[in-house]
Amino acid sequence: WFCLANPDVDESLVVSVGNEMYLALDKGPVDETHVVLIPVEHCPSMLEFSNNCYQEFVRYMEALRDFFNDQNKDVLCFERFITFKNRVGGNHCTINLIAVDRENMPADPRTVLIENGITTEINAGTPDEIRERLRDAVGDMEYFFAWLPDG
Numbered sequence: 001w002f003c004l005a006n007p008d009v010d011e012s013l014v015v016s017v018g019n020e021m022y023l024a025l026d027k028g029p030v031d032e033t034h035v036v037l038i039p040v041e042h043c044p045s046m047l048e049f050s051n052n053c054y055q056e057f058v059r060y061m062e063a064l065r066d067f068f069n070d071q072n073k074d075v076l077c078f079e080r081f082i083t084f085k086n087r088v089g090g091n092h093c094t095i096n097l098i099a100v101d102r103e104n105m106p107a108d109p110r111t112v113l114i115e116n117g118i119t120t121e122i123n124a125g126t127p128d129e130i131r132e133r134l135r136d137a138v139g140d141m142e143y144f145f146a147w148l149p150d151g
Contacts, residue, residue, distance in 0.1 A: 003092050004040055020053035021060055026096065033068070033099035037061070043093045045081040046145065047131055054131070057095065061147065064097055073099040074149035076109075082142050109148050 003009065004022065015035065016023040026034040037060050039053050049057065065075045077097045084091045106112045125133070134145060 003042055005042070016060075018056050018060070020050070020056040023060055030098055033073070033097075035064070035097050037095040037097065039093055044083075044091050045093050045143075046079050046095065047081075047135055048093070049131070051128070061097065064099075065149070068099040071099070072102050074102055074105050075099050076149070077147040079145045080143075081145075105149065113146060 004014075004017070010027065013025045013027060014022060015025060017040070019040070021037050021039055024036050024038060026036050037057055039049065039057075041053075043049060043053070046054070046057075061075070061077055068075050075097050076099075077095060079093065079095045081093070082091065134143070137143075
């Protein structure tokens with residue numbers, strides 16, 4: 001249901017369609033704030049985004065952060081890239097965003113990630129720099145990438 005070109009797409013979940021990305025409610029949400037950002041064009045991972053697609057993703061993410069900030073919530077944003085074998089067309093990138101009450105947010109989310117096996121930190125930079133550092137870190141392997149509330 002991730003691809004807008006798919007005749008079986010669940011349009012009732014689509015919230016907003018941009019030029020490069022669209023925002024949808026998650027089909028199996030963690031909670032009522034759980035949404036996904038998905039590229040309009042078939043793209044397996046963030047590493048394959050065009051610059052325009054990545055910039056539109058950032059605009060959506062910042063708008064959601066602003067929206068939830070007014071509700072005293074921070075937004076956790078993550079992509080989990082997993083290769084699906086024997087799937088026609090391969091996988092379609094989905095970036096998950098979940099708002100968390102600030103009072104429930106760990107004081108240092110980075111430490112929580114490190115304690116759970118996330119060992120490479122890629123600090124902010126231009127879209128090209130972020131994707132290049134991620135590509136250098138993971139190559140063609142599967143990965144989990146998180147954007148934390150502080151950047």
